[in-house]
Amino acid sequence: MTSFEVVSIGSVESPLIDRVQAPRQGDEGAPDAWLTFEPAVADAIRDLTPGAEVMVLTWLDRADRTVLRTRPRDDPARPALGVFSTRSPDRPNPIGLHRVRVLATDGLRMLVGPLEAVDGTPVIDIKPVLDQATER
């Protein structure tokens, strides 16, 4: 399969240390977290301001990329589903998609929340929410 190089533009600083401890989704009790950006993207983050709702894309680097089918929420009572019908981090390209609010900015750092990604997770993109009512 053709491949491309995705670069880390920053990383997550969070009190969440491991996957077992992390909520499945941000709205299930996840904490706020600081994103620390690479100096190379300073010009790209400059217009992000507190109050904005954004989609944070992460690279879930502790995921198992060989998994194609999984039981949602690891529930043995549920049938296994293809990973593209689940939000499991275990998938061929372990990209995390997180809708968060920008809470503060400080140079190359930005506080966002709630965010279920664990400490050290690479950040690969930030996008504005297009429609506040219909995007997550």
Added chain:
Amino acid sequence: MTSFEVVSIGSVESPLIDRVQAPRQGDEGAPDAWLTFEPAVADAIRDLTPGAEVMVLTWLDRADRTVLRTRPRDDPARPALGVFSTRSPDRPNPIGLHRVRVLATDGLRMLVGPLEAVDGTPVIDIKPVLDQATER
């Protein structure tokens, strides 16, 4: 910066041939398009069925990855913004995020729409929409 390898899991077959012709967003008159998946991910797509709303993630391989600031919609009357405050395809990691409906499935092919990605664009992930009212 640290980098990771993202693999193409399929590609877009669309009547849209170039970026100039493509709508900015799917809901701005974009056509339906077939996604053709690699045989290696057949087990991962099996539970995607017509009617489902999904997020298609693409790798916008014709984007300019060096752009950090841009004028939204190429409108000279608008001030340049950092690309993380825009949905421009030109950004460090040119990942496209498209909310679409699954219209038909046929083995390794799946018809979705509306989709503004141009013909040949690599597909890198499919995720279910978590909340039909709040995700795009």
